[in-house]
Amino acid sequence: QVQLQESGPGLVKPSETLSLTCSVSGGSLKNVYWIWIRQAPGKELEYIGYVHHTGRPNYNPSLRSRVTMSLDTSKNQVSLRLTSVTAADTAVYYCTRKGSPLSYWLDPWGQGTQVTVSS
Amino acid sequence: QSALTQPASVSGSPGQSITISCTGTTGDVGSYNYVSWYQHHPGKAPKLIIYDVNNRPSGISSRFSGSKSGNTASLTISGLQAEDEADYFCSSFTSAATIDWIFGGGTKLTVL
Numbered sequence: 466q467v468q469l470q471e472s473g474p475g476l477v478k479p480s481e482t483l484s485l486t487c488s489v490s491g492g493s494l495k496n497v498y499w500i501w502i503r504q505a506p507g508k509e510l511e512y513i514g515y516v517h518h519t520g521r522p523n524y525n526p527s528l529r530s531r532v533t534m535s536l537d538t539s540k541n542q543v544s545l546r547l548t549s550v551t552a553a554d555t556a557v558y559y560c561t562r563k564g565s566p567l568s569y570w571l572d573p574w575g576q577g578t579q580v581t582v583s584s
Numbered sequence: 585q586s587a588l589t590q591p592a593s594v595s596g597s598p599g600q601s602i603t604i605s606c607t608g609t610t611g612d613v614g615s616y617n618y619v620s621w622y623q624h625h626p627g628k629a630p631k632l633i634i635y636d637v638n639n640r641p642s643g644i645s646s647r648f649s650g651s652k653s654g655n656t657a658s659l660t661i662s663g664l665q666a667e668d669e670a671d672y673f674c675s676s677f678t679s680a681a682t683i684d685w686i687f688g689g690g691t692k693l694t695v696l
Contacts (some may be wrong), residue, residue, distance in 0.1 A: 502687075525683050570676070573629065
């Protein structure tokens with residue numbers, strides 16, 4: 466079965482770039498929509514965007530100017546890059562995938578990685 | 585785009601049933617049967633327990649069930665067990681602003 470594991474720096478300084486990686490085991494990156502979601506303290510989950518190997522990524526309009534997602538099929542990894550971070554980007558970041566091409570359920574999920582933006 | 589509305593907390597005793605609501609709009613829950621529910625034990629990966637309003641993935645207990653009426657979806661857990669204590673959040677497809685997914689704020693279930 467497919468398993469996902471997020472990894473990243475944990476602590477990022479304001480105005481710097483956050484880079485996260487989602488390592489995928491037990492499945493291929495192809496033909497799947499890979500999605501990043503985050504949850505800031507005390508807030509609801511927020512869709513960041515998705516990436517698919519055949520098409521253009523889709524990003525949340527509120528983050529579009531700062532976010533980039535990509536796939537590395539040689540390493541079976543999904544990457545997230547968020548520039549010019551502020552304290553508002555402090556959150557747990559999750560990697561997941563669209564479970565079916567015909568629906569919108571998400572499965573599986575990684576356990577998330579905490580990112581804190583602070584000097 | 586506002587989040588889906590869930591109660592912050594619910595509680596029940598072992599063996600009882602509880603229901604968690606998830607209220608959206610005609611732009612999401614009310615117009616699409618793409619509501620899913622997730623169980624989240626802190627520090628672990630969220631787990632899909634209901635998809636497309638009322639379907640259970642393989643391996644999920646029949647004690648979990650889902651339904652929808654108008655703009656509100658519901659998750660019912662019957663025969664509460666101690667291990668059901670967790671956070672539960674809903675998600676729906678949304679036709680708004682190309683974001684595709686919208687989420688509830690989560691509900692903390694306490695098993696008394």
